Amino acid sequence: MKEQSTDILPFAGVLETTIYAENLEQAKAFYGGLLGLEEVTAKEGCHVFYRCGTTIVLIFDPAITKSQTLDAHLPVPPHGTSGATHICFSAPGRQVDEWKALLQKNDIPIESEITWPNGARSVYFRDPAGNSLEFAQPRLWGYDEKDANE
């Protein structure tokens, strides 16, 4: 590694993050229906994308993305995983408890709850594909709760 970029290129943020789900209809019912994320675009049997603040949550069928090739019109490199990934959504202030109540009302098990050493709280649950999801107060990582909620 020859050169650091710290001084010249500040990172603006994470624009896209990815979840894989073999059953996209189930994923849509969960992320778009139950959680209420705003759908940006979808292609049946391939993917569904959601807006979440300044990040787009991409949900793909990994069987499709693993086999995509660079000779396509839009040459997106292949990717795809198996197993449970982890994504945490920002839940400022009392939203952690409000999300917990919504999940419980919809019979989604709360797998774990943590109060971190700095006092921030998290609740953990699973999506239908088994991915590990979390709602956490952004002050867990030193983010201002008001700013994070704007």
Add this chain to the structure above:
Amino acid sequence: MKEQSTDILPFAGVLETTIYAENLEQAKAFYGGLLGLEEVTAKEGCHVFYRCGTTIVLIFDPAITKSQTLDAHLPVPPHGTSGATHICFSAPGRQVDEWKALLQKNDIPIESEITWPNGARSVYFRDPAGNSLEFAQPRLWGYDEKDANE
């Protein structure tokens, strides 16, 4: 699915997203060294976390996270994947070209480049673990480039 949450609980954003890498020292040299992400915390042989705008990029050795149990002092549910995941970093304006130049200068192959139908540009490359990374202009998803860069 019984109830939508859209009206009552707006999503503030993605607080954490996850990458898995069996060789964490290699991952640190790449994400912290070459790309220059700000390290938040690390535990040798287990994980390293980076700050990226309002999101924390978690990098775990999946062998550790797959075997973690809920009877720990901080009961984080198990997770972990195999295969290449995908994360895209926001690169407003000319940053896409600046990142491309930095990658090339450090002999990181540019796997693909795309100009999307709305004019936004992306460059794709791989991390040492084979994950598919991208720098893209945030207007790809309708985000204001100035706001995204703040």
